[in-house]
Amino acid sequence: MGVTAQSNWKFNIVQSGVHHASNPDPYRGCFGSNGLKYAEDVQGLIDYGTSGRVAGFTTEAIQGVGGIVELAPGNLPAAYNSVKKIGGLCIADEVQLGFARIGSHFWGFETHGVVLNIVTMAKGIGSGIPIGVAVTTPEIAQCLMSLKEKYEIIGDVRARGLILGLELVTDRQLKTPAKVKILHIMN
Ligand SMILES: Cc1ncc(COP(=O)(O)O)c(C=O)c1O
Known part of the structure; x- marks a missing residue:
């Protein structure tokens, strides 16, 4: 707990x-x-x-x-x-x-x-x-959009209803996947 x-x-x-x-x-x-x-x-x-x-x-x-x-x-x-x-x-x-x-x-x-x-x-x-x-709930799910404005690491948020995708990047311009950070989060 x-x-x-x-x-x-x-x-x-x-x-x-x-x-x-x-x-x-x-x-x-x-x-x-x-x-x-x-x-x-x-x-x-x-x-x-x-x-x-x-x-x-x-x-x-x-x-x-x-x-x-x-x-x-x-x-x-x-x-x-x-x-x-x-x-x-x-x-x-x-x-x-x-x-x-x-x-x-x-x-x-x-x-x-x-x-x-x-x-x-x-x-x-x-x-x-x-x-x-x-x-x-939709209210919580839609919050992902505002997180993108706050955190550089969130490159893209793709959302429709409860179908959500979020991509973490180290460089927004180059769209470089944030592999190390993602591995860290998953562990
Ligand atoms: C009750 C419960 N919660 C969470 C998990 C964790 O799942 P994951 O290893 O995908 O994080 C498990 C894994 O067996 C589980 O039994």
Whole structure:
């Protein structure tokens, strides 16, 4: 479960910009099955570990590689509230859970009754074909255009509805692919 913050730290705990809140693991977690306590930890992390400007909050509704850990009850809605009220985006990683792999629901996040901004998916969507997808709202997707004005490295944005392409370059004139940066991002 990660909180991705923008720059200007109050103090710098993690150089990469990704913070990890206490794992809301009802079996082994430090607050047992008290989901709200873990959510308070997310709020504390925002208050004291970041500038208060949080870019996004990512979690799986059931942690897969983390050991098949269900989130403590009540945790996710409360954690999302903390993030949303300061303008952060809530992101569900549905790579393992999505496409009805949990049986009862099509998406894992549905089991928590939350509304979010971005859903990432893979595995189940391709049935063996290597494919990954991030789905979001048109408002967030169209923001790519304004990012191009802000960041030199974005050479081109090609977008129509939710079909989006973004090309990173080291030289806009020569359209030189930013290979090293891209490899760095992918790793
Ligand atoms: C739940 C979950 N999220 C994200 C990923 C990461 O996918 P990638 O290696 O394409 O970044 C995986 C990979 O198995 C995964 O299981």
